[in-house]
């Protein structure tokens with residue numbers, strides 16, 4: 001398995017050397033909010049909405065004082081706006097009450113925040129706190145991991161566990177970003193382009 005895993009890692013690293021988080025943010029709080037907005041929405045659309053949102057409510061203190069309806073009116077283009085606005089408001093209040101307005105740096109603490117699951121928590125740990133072993137299981141990562149037989153599971157928590165078991169130390173965060181790029185460009189959900197894929201030589205192509 002390790003030679004195979006290393007081949008996947010090195011091919012994707014060569015194909016997407018600059019793969020990174022595509023959400024725009026200038027603080028841990030803003031990344032937390034942007035990640036919440038990205039649920040069932042494209043990062044591109046989130047990045048169109050957040051400049052106005054963060055201009056008006058740039059940090060947890062200011063966001064916690066905003067009305068849910070005010071937040072909802074701005075984030076409406078991202079979809080699911082009533083739920084997202086409520087989560088963002090409650091999360092901001094929890095940050096102010098429990099963490100002095102800062103985003104905490106452990107998985108357990110992050111999971112206490114309303115609407116924050118392991119995917120978001122791992123993203124924060126990876127991007128903000130530099131955890132190179134953070135495994136962010138989004139839809140692309142889940143699909144790629146299954147097609148490449150790095151997991152037999154479809155549940156994000158189990159996929160995360162399986163990836164942690166096979167990935168070499170310090171490789172997960174970058175690989176997950178590269179899975180997103182590859183999933184968007186080549187190994188798409190509907191029609192994977194195996195003919196032009198850099199992994200085609202050894203991928204089991206479990207579609």
Ligand code: SF4
Pocket residue numbers: 147148186187188192193194197198199200201203204205206
């Ligand atoms: S060979 Fe096909 S199934 Fe395998 S990663 Fe590439 S596009 Fe996806």
